[in-house]
Amino acid sequence: MNLSPLVFPCRLKMEEPSSSDKTADADRVLKALAEYGYPDIDISLPLLRRLPEELRKNRFSVTLVIGRQGDGLKVLDIGREKIFGLAIDIGSTNIECSIFDLVSGTKLDETGMENPQVIFGNDVLTRVQRSMTGDFGLLTNALLDGLSELIAKICGGNNVSSEDIFAVTIAGNTIMSHFFLGLEVNNIPISPYIPAVSSAVFTSGRETGLAVNGNALVYVFPNAGSYVGGDIISGLISSGVYNEEEPVLFIDVGTNVEITLGCRDWIMVGAGAAGPALEGGVAGIGKKAEAGTISRVRIDSRTGEIQMDVISGEEPKGICGSGLIDLISEMYSADIIDRSGRFVSSGDNIIEKDGVKAYLLHRSGQEELYLTEAEIKNFLLSKAAMFSFLYVFVRAVGLTFRDIKKVFVAGALGCGINPESAINIGMLPDMPRERFIPVGNSSLKGAEMVLLNRDLLCDVENMTRKITYREMNEDAELMNILQGAMFIPHTEPEMLKG
C-alpha cells in the first residue's frame, strides 16, 4: 500500500540564507514546501514563533509535521521526528482503539474498553434523555475521560508519548460522535431528528480536549443523518462497498441490525431494532469474543456430545454471537429443539433452572453455562428480525438474494460467523457460502484506513452523499415475513433463496 497518512512528516533541507538569498525564514520554508509539491500550507503564529530557532538548530534542515486541513494542508509541528496516530471506534457499548506509527505505517497495538457512558444507561436513547435533562456535561466528560484513559493505556504500553500523537480518526454512530465533539444531541431523538452536523469534522486535539498533541488533527467521520452514523460510513469504506460494480450487502449487527445494500452508483442503508440477542446479550451466558469465550459449537446428533472451540483455549466462561448461532443451529439439527425453538427431547443436557427448562452447555465445578427456552425464543425473535430486514430490503430495490454477489458481515457476528449455521436456522439467506465475507470491526478498520490514507477522505465524502436511508421497521410487509421467520428456518423456506 502506498502510505499517505492523514498526518505525515516532511523533511526539508534548505539552502542557508546568504547575502544573495535574503528570503525570510517562513517564506524559505513555504518555498521549499511548494517545491516539494505542497503549496499554500498554513503555518500558525505559535509555530512561526519557534521557526527561526528550529531552522538554525540544524543548518536549515528540519522536519515538519504536516496535516490535512479541509481541502488544504497545515503545519502541525516543527522539528519532531516521531509521529503516531490513533484510530478509534466509539461504539455505544465498547470503544476500540488502535495505534499506528505514521512514519512507517506500522500498527503497534489495539485495545479496547467498555464505553464509560454505559453507567448512564445501556441504550443510547436513555443517555440522550439524561443529557436533555441536564447531564450533557456528565456524559461528554465520562466519554472523554474514558478516551483519555484508553489513550494513556495504549501509549504507555507502546512507549509512545501522547504529545507525539498528531492524528486521530473517530468513527461512531451519530449520537456517539456528537457526544465526543460536545455537540448538542437534543434534536436527534425528536422528529424531524436533526443532528448538529453531518459533514466530516476536522478539528484538533486542543478543541476536542483529547489527551493528545494540542495541534493533532482530529477527524470525525461524517454521518448520513441521525440513523446512519460515521461507524457505518467507516465500515462501508473498509469493505469497499462503494467500489463494487454490482450490488452487495453489508450487514452490521450490534444493538441494531444495520443493513447496507449498494454499489458504486447508489447506496441504501436501513436499520432496525433487532434486540441485543445477536450480540449474545439475550442470554445470560452471552459474552463478547475474548479469551474464554466459546466461538464454535458442534453437537453430535447421535450421542448428544458437545464439542466447543474456546478462544485462547481457556476454561469457557460464556459464548459469543457466532457461537450462539452455532449452538441454536446444532440444537435444531440434533433435534434438541423444534422449529419453534421448544425443547423436544429430554436428554442428559436438558436441565431445569428456577422452574424453566434449559440446555446445559458446560459445567465446571459450581459454574454452569446454560440456555433457557425463553432465551432461545428471544434469540429467534432477533434472527427473525434480521432475516426479515434483509428480505424486505433486497426486495425494496427490485432484487432477490440471487442477485447479491457478496455479503459482508461485520460487527458482533463479523469476527467469525459460520454461514452454514446461520443459513441452517434461516438467519441469513441461503446463498453460496463463499459469498459471505466476515469483516470484523469494520468501523475501526475504516478509521485505520483513513488514518493511513488521506486520499480516502474524498471517497468518504463522495460515498456519504450517495447514501439514502430507509426506515425498515415501518415497512408494511415486514410483520408478515417476521411471523414466518420466527420459526427455524422459516415457515416458507423458499423465501431463504430470495
Add this chain to the structure above:
Amino acid sequence: MNLSPLVFPCRLKMEEPSSSDKTADADRVLKALAEYGYPDIDISLPLLRRLPEELRKNRFSVTLVIGRQGDGLKVLDIGREKIFGLAIDIGSTNIECSIFDLVSGTKLDETGMENPQVIFGNDVLTRVQRSMTGDFGLLTNALLDGLSELIAKICGGNNVSSEDIFAVTIAGNTIMSHFFLGLEVNNIPISPYIPAVSSAVFTSGRETGLAVNGNALVYVFPNAGSYVGGDIISGLISSGVYNEEEPVLFIDVGTNVEITLGCRDWIMVGAGAAGPALEGGVAGIGKKAEAGTISRVRIDSRTGEIQMDVISGEEPKGICGSGLIDLISEMYSADIIDRSGRFVSSGDNIIEKDGVKAYLLHRSGQEELYLTEAEIKNFLLSKAAMFSFLYVFVRAVGLTFRDIKKVFVAGALGCGINPESAINIGMLPDMPRERFIPVGNSSLKGAEMVLLNRDLLCDVENMTRKITYREMNEDAELMNILQGAMFIPHTEPEMLKG
C-alpha cells in the same frame, strides 16, 4: 466605494428542518452560505457547539460573522450583529489607531499614543539589541500592553465592546511587526538580515494576545525584507503607486527617509538614515503635529515680522517638520541665514542662548521658542541627505526629476508640507508644485483600506512581489552630491531640476 471588509456579517434566513428536509444544522448553514456565494467555509468546533441553539433562537434566521482566512473563509462568530474593526499603524515612535463600524463602513474615531517601547530606546536597533540580550519578552509585552491600552481607550470612547472587534489590520516596519507578533528579531540586524517572516500573517486575536475578540482576524502586512516593512507596503497601497502607468515617487520621512520609485510594472524602494531632523526631532522646539504646534511660518523680509499658523489656534508650544522647513526657508529668504545656515544679520530676533546664537521664534512669559545655529546645521544635514537620496535614486534607473509626474509625500512631512519652502531650500526637487501630493499617515490609511476592502489583499501580495530594495547609503555618488546639498539650495542649483 463598494464595501467588502475583511470581516463581514452574513444574514441567513433558512427553511426550518422538516421531515422532508432533515439536513443537519451545520450542513444547512453551509448550504445556505454556498447559495449566498460562499462555498467551503470553515466552522470551528467551539462555534459548532453553539450552532443548534443559536439557530433555534430565532427560527433559523441567524447572522454569521465571516472572515477571510488565507485563500478561503471561516465563520468567526454566530448571532452577533455588531462588527467593528481596527486599523493600526505601529510606528517606532508613535502608534496610530482608527476604529470602523464594519457593517456600515463608517470611521468612528482615530487616536494615537507614543510607542511604549520608546522607554527601551528611541531607535529601533537599540531595542533589538536589548531583546537579543534577554529582554525580548519585556519589549513585546510593553508593545502589547500599550496596544491593549490604546484599544481600550478607542473602544471606551466610542461605546464599542472589545468583544465586538473582529478584524484588525496592522502596518509596521519589519521589526515592529515582528515584536507585535512575538517573532524573534535576532536575525534581522545581523548580515544577511533575515526576518522570521515576509509574507502577510493572518492570525487571530487569541494567538496575538490583542484585547479584541479571540476569533478576530488579525492581518499583518507583509514586508519585502528587513528594510521594506509593512508600513511602506501599506503606504504604497494607500497611494496607489502600484496602479500608476508612469513612474512616481513616494517619500516617507520618519527616522529614516524611505523613498519608493515605481509604477505598475516595477517598484524600487530605498531607505537611508537622514537623522531625526525632518521629524522636528533635531530641534529643541520640534514637536509632532497636534494642538499648539506651529505648522506654517512667514517672515516679512523687510520688517522681520513673523507670522505663524498654530494648530487649533492655541498658544504655540513647538514646531512640526513642515513648519521647520517653512522657517528655514523664510530665514534664508529674509537673509537671516546664509547659504550655509549661518546667521548673517543681528536683527531683533537673533538672541544668545548659553553662549550660542539662536533665532527667537516666539516668546510667551518665561517660555521661549528658539532655534540655534547648530540645530540649523543639523537640519541642513538631514535635508541634504534627503535630496541626495532622491537624486541618486531617480538617476539609478536612468530617469530625471522631469520624468516624475507625481510625488507623494507621506509621514511627518505629509500632514502639510509646503512644497514652495522645501524647494526653496533644496530639499525637494524643483518640479511643478502641483505634482506634490501630501498623503499624511499613509501607512494607517493603507491599513484602513485593507480593513474595508479585502480585495486589496491580492494587490498587496502582487505588489510586494514586485518590490526590489536598494541600499542608498552605499551609493558611490552619494557623498559628492551630499556635500553640495548641505548648502541652500545647493552648490549646483541645476541639480534641483534633475
